[in-house]
Amino acid sequence: MTHDHDLVLRPTAAQREAALNPPPGRNGGDLVVETLAGLGATTVFGLPGQHALGVFDALRRSSLRYVGLRVENNAGFAADAYGRITGEAAPLLLSTGPGALTSLAALQEAAAASAPVLAISSQIPSPGLGGGRHGYLHELPDQAASFQGVVKSVHTARTQSQIPSAIAEAWKSALTAPHGPVWVEIPQDVLLAPTSLPVVTAMDATPDDLVPRPELTSVAAELLSGAARPAIIAGGGVVRSDASGKLRRLAELLDAPVVTTYGGKGAFPWAHPLSLQSWLEDRHTTDFLEDADVLLVVGSGLGELSSNYHTFRPRGRVIQIEADLGKLESNHPALGIHADARLALQALLETATERRDPGAAERVREVLSRVSDRIASQELTLEQSLLTAVRRALPARSPSFWDMTILSYWAWCGFDPRGTNLMHSSQGSGGLGYAFPAALGAAVxxxxxxxxxxxxDGGALYSIAELATARQHDLPVTWLIIDDGGYGILREYMTDAFGEPTATELTRPDYVALSESFGVPGVRTTPESLETDLTRALATPGPSVVVLPAVLRMFAPTHLGQGG
Structure with missing residues (x-):
């Protein structure tokens, strides 16, 4: 009897000949790029540095496309977006020490958003490893320790023969649910040394399936099928696992209203009769969800933003489907199902029975009407008109990337992405500077x-250098900069808390003139002409900048006891 583990892949004659006679002039860096190509990568992001030159030299002997950014953190944001858009692991090539550390904030965002980023960094030469202080340029006492608490897994290759397996193991980790960033580091001398190892060909790094336990999905299906007032919260896990179609079928099977978290934007059709949209920072929505007798939470840990700043107190039975084990029941007791959202929803579709609730759509309309009336009472017409103008200008299948700015806070709640995996922001970890470099990665x-x-304008100053990247690669990205002269949301927070702001006002450049100095066309617009100018910019090939001088306000919060 033959078992799977007894099977050995036998090389073809051509593979055997190539293995016995590898091409000359290769080094450890070639093993890195050959492994990436063998795993299916076509594009890598990064920034060169002294210890990583072996990898970058090898790129010119490979078929991989290299997209270099100007700051490592921005390269990480670009890789993050590439991973979100493609669902593939996005390679990020970095150098030792300062270069590596500069990527940390981007990797934190990738971890929070479950974006598959494969970071590969150089290390100081092998003789210096081990925690000593040898005086090498860029040396850290323990570089991997700086990333241990941020990424999913850390992998070190200390010899050339370890490189293919270490990278394949990291690739598999990045793409096994929950997706996320991983870290590989390789010493400089290992990358530079000539190699006689065979050319790396096909690598097997198939992600593991995170399958739900059937006894748990059976109980969940029974609870949902028999519920009087079921509701669903859909998070980013639905988007990452490409499960929006299954979510819609389950919601329609159960007549269950659905609200999407900010990370789950697009997981459910915005205009569907059962769609509560994304108004999570609203007491009317919170009250509705608290009143559900069975609440299905899919692909969300119900963190700060998704729980209306931890004011959400569900009264019914909660079922939580979550691929990240650490998030399972971390904020609310639940029937916890540790599984990939797609596989768990499929199991529920196979076991749940149809329930009809003719009044569900009407209750959804009532909640949305109350939310609309509350916003209308605050006389925030400028902010609403700007969001409408952006939506009208943006083509239906175009993705959008949003920084931590007031218009983004509005968009989290009130913007219709018109599709799955089309709207992304840095609300996972909340760092500045995400939008523009991430948009570049999506355009790649x-x-x-x-x-x-x-x-x-505050977040824009983090990313200005990448106008050069946009121009160099002629990427079709339009950058809308809302210029309010400072850190607008922090200005609001401080004024509310202390009566006046401190450290929020900024001297900033003429963004139009600055963009044009990079060879990127720029235009200064007004609220009245935003839709026209943005439409024109998006329709023009290559990069562009649209600057809108405007001071925006947030809608009033409605946490516990603040409804109305």
Whole structure:
């Protein structure tokens, strides 16, 4: 009897000949790029550095496309977006010490958003490893320790023969649910040394399936099928696992209203009769969800933003489907199902029975009407009109990327992405500077649709250098910069808390003139002409900048006891 583990893949004659006679002039860096190509990578992001030159030299002998950014953190944001858009692990090539550490904030966002980023960094030469202080340039006492608490897994290759397996293991980790960033480091001398090892060909790094336990999905299906007032919260896990179609079928089977978290934007059709949209920072929505007798939470840990700043107190039975074990029941007691959202929803579809609730759609309309009336009472017409203008200008299949700025906070709640995996922001970890470099990564992944980035002037200053990247690669990204003269949301927070702001006001450049100095066309717009100017910019090939001088306000919060 033959078992699977007894099977050995036998090389073809051509593979055997190539293995016995590898081409000359290869080094350890070639093993890195050959492994990436063998795993299916086509594009890598990064920034060169002294210890990593072996990898970058090898790139010119490979078929991989290299997209270099100007700051490592921005390269990480670009890789993050590439991973989100393609669902593939996005290689990020970094150098030792300062270069590696500069990527940390981007990797934190990738971890929070479950974006598959494969970071590969150089290390100091092998004789210096081990925690000593040898005086090497860029040396850290323990570089991997700096990333241990941020990424999913850390892998070190200390010899050339370890490189293919270490990278394949990291690749598998990045793409096994929950997706996330991983870290590989390789010493400089290992990358530079000539190698006689065979050319790396096909690598097997198939992700593991995270399958739900059937006894748990059976109980969940029974609870949902027999519920009087079921409701669903859909998070980013639905988007990452490409499960929006299954979510819709389950919601329709159960007549269950659905609200999407900010990370789950697009997981459920915005205009569907059962769609509560994304108004999570609203007491009317919170009350509705608390009143559900069975609440299905899919692909969300119900963190700060998804729980209306931890004011959410569900009264019914909660069922939580979550691929990240650490998030399972971390905020609310639940029937916890540790599984990939797609596989768990499929199991529920196979076991749940149809329930009809003719009044469900009417209750959804009532909640949305109350939310609309509350916003209308605050006289925030400028902010609403700007969001409407952006939506009208942005083509239906174009992705958008949003920085931590006031218009983004509005968009989290009130923007219709018109599709799954089309709206992304840095609300996972909340760092500044995400939108523009992430939009560049998305444009690299799919240049057939124009991409929109939205930043405030504070966040824009983090990313200005990448105008050079946009121009160099001629990427179809339009960057909308809302210029309010400072850190607008922090200005609001401080004024509310202390009566006046401190450290929020900024001297900033003329963004139009600055963008044009990079060879990127720029235009200064007004609220009245935003839709026209943004439409024109998005329709023009290559990068562009649209600057809107405006001071925006947030809608009033409605946490516990603040409804109305």
């Amino acid at each position: 992944a799919d240049p057939t649709h124009p991409v929109l980035a939205v930043s405030g």
